[in-house]
Amino acid sequence: MVHGHMLFPAHYEIITDNLMDLSHTEFIHEESFRMEGKFLNGTHRAQEDKTGAIWSRWAFHNTPRPVWLNGVAEDARMDEWLDMRWHAPASMLLEVGFTLAGAERAAAPVPPFINPHILTPESATSTHYFYTRQPGEEAEVMTRQVFEMEDLPILAGIQQTIGEAAEGEAFWDLKPVVLNIDAAAVRVRRRLMKLRREEAEG
Secondary structure, three states: OEEEEEEEOOOHHHHHHHHHOHHHHHHHOHHHHOOOOHHHHOEEEEEEOOOOOEEEEEEEEEEEOOOOOOOOOOOOEEEEEEEEEEEOOOEEEEEEEEEEOOOOHHHOOOOOEEEEEEEEEEEOOEEEEEEEEOOOHHHHHHHHHHHHHHHHHHHHHHHHHHOOOOOHHHHHHOOOOOOHHHHHHHHHHHHHHHHHHHHHHO
16 A cells, blocks of 8 residues: 545544545545445444444445456445544544445455545644555546545635634534434544543643
8 A cells, every 4th residue: 555645724623524424425526436326325324332433334235346346247236335433533444345245244255445544633724634545656646536636625615614613612603414424423523522621621
């Protein structure tokens, strides 16, 4: 894997919201990831585990094989999963996996794709974003499209719109619309608020 870094003009919690709600892939990354409506038929759940991690889990059942997935017959039907794990304050790990429809994860014909997403604030409105990608020029071009041409304009626009209200109570004072698929992102924001209170009282 190749290690990458970008500086995003957005508060780290805005970027975290984006990563914990992977349904944005359906709309923001329509050209790059070509999900073709899978999220509209997928199932989502938010979970917390004993380590304190918060999970955003998506599952898709009996879907066509992605055109870019090698090592599987073209007419194969697949079960897919996208699991994003968050640890405070802003360390995330994405696992994307595929099995033949109806098979257990352990029987996956190809290893899952594992990608860390590590955020480090530079300021209240900018964040260092560390990630990994597949090696090669094609993967580099794809990464630039996903981050620079698709994610960055949206996240920068959100930052510009909400300004200093990107974190804590100020964010909730904006009365954002919250959907059931935002459950994991909401848990993350609440956890960060709790940690800040504990630190301030410390």
